[in-house]
Amino acid sequence: MTAAARVLQQLLRRGETLAVAESLTGGLVAAELTSVPGASRSFRGSVTAYATSLKRDVLAVDGALLAARGAVDPEVARQMAIGVRRILGADWGVATTGVAGPDAQDGKPVGTVYVAVAGPGRAEKVAALRLNGDRADIRRESVRSLLELLSGELDDNASAQDTEQNGGN
Numbered sequence: 001m002t003a004a005a006r007v008l009q010q011l012l013r014r015g016e017t018l019a020v021a022e023s024l025t026g027g028l029v030a031a032e033l034t035s036v037p038g039a040s041r042s043f044r045g046s047v048t049a050y051a052t053s054l055k056r057d058v059l060a061v062d063g064a065l066l067a068a069r070g071a072v073d074p075e076v077a078r079q080m081a082i083g084v085r086r087i088l089g090a091d092w093g094v095a096t097t098g099v100a101g102p103d104a105q106d107g108k109p110v111g112t113v114y115v116a117v118a119g120p121g122r123a124e125k126v127a128a129l130r131l132n133g134d135r136a137d138i139r140r141e142s143v144r145s146l147l148e149l150l151s152g153e154l155d156d157n158a159s160a161q162d163t164e165q166n167g168g169n
Contacts, residue, residue, distance in 0.1 A: 002032075002036070003144060003147035003148055003151060004033050004036050005036045006147075006151055007033070007147050007151050007154065008033065008036050008038070008039055008041075008042050008043065010151060010154040011042035011091075011092070012041055012042050014154070016042065016091035016092060016120075017043070017089075017090040017091050017092070018043050018044060018090055018091070018093075018094065018150075019045060019046065019084045019085055019087075019088035019089075019090035019092070019093050020033070020043075020047070020084060020093075021047050021049060021059055021080040021081060021084035021094070022047070022049070022095070022096050023048075023049055023050055023095075023096055023097040023098070024096055024097060024098045024099065024113065024139060024142060025096045025143055025146075026139070027046065027048045028139055028140070028143045029046065029094070029147070030043075030045075030048075032143055032147070044088045044089065044090045045088050046088075047059060047084050047087070047088070052066055052071045055071055055076065055080060055097075058083075058087070059079070059080050059087070060079070060082075060086070060087075061076055061079040061080055062079060065079070069106070070106025070107070071097055072097055072098055072099055072105055072106045072108040072112055072114070073097070073106075074114045074116070074126045074128060075126075076114070077095050077096070077097045077116035077126050078095075078116045078118065078124060078126050080095035080097060081093040081094055081095040081116040081117055081118035081124070082118045085118050085119075091119060091120055092117065092120075092150065092153075093118045093119075094115070094116065094117050094118075094150055095115065096114075096115050096142050097113070097114050098112055098113030098114055098138070099111065099112050099113070100113075100135045100138045100139050100142075101134065102135065110138070111129075111130055111132055111133075112129075113129040113130075113131055113142045114126055114127070114128055115127050115142060117146075117149055117153045119153060119154075119157060123153060123157050125149060125153055127145065129141070129145055
């Protein structure tokens with residue numbers, strides 16, 4: 001089973017939805033998810049915010065943060081995930097931002113990527129990646145890493161909910 005199929009199955013089992021905000025992956029996460037039959041039962045949609053101004057104006061990433069640190073930053077990824085979750089009305093939001101190459105960006109070397117997940121109950125996680133390879137490799141690995149991060153968060157969040165429902169411990 002692919003990572004996308006696993007994530008969609010987890011979401012369906014939980015009765016939850018997903019929205020995606022992408023920068024360096026340019027729609028690849030959404031494409032991977034929608035390649036799975038039945039994805040529409042859990043996948044709400046995506047925003048490809050390649051331009052920094054779209055991160056600010058559409059996804060509500062703090063403009064001062066973008067001006068100070070640039071778009072390739074863990075807090076930017078976190079705010080993108082929160083923003084897409086909010087604007088698309090999903091239970092979970094995920095985001096990618098980084099440098100796929102061939103040149104460095106915002107003082108960050110090629111292969112610097114941040115992926116983020118935001119979910120119910122203020123569940124948030126950001127992973128910093130240092131990827132090797134060409135542009136296609138970096139983008140492909142960013143998608144895989146994001147889906148793995150989300151799958152892990154869905155598992156962790158489900159365990160926490162089970163514990164709460166069963167009185168703790």
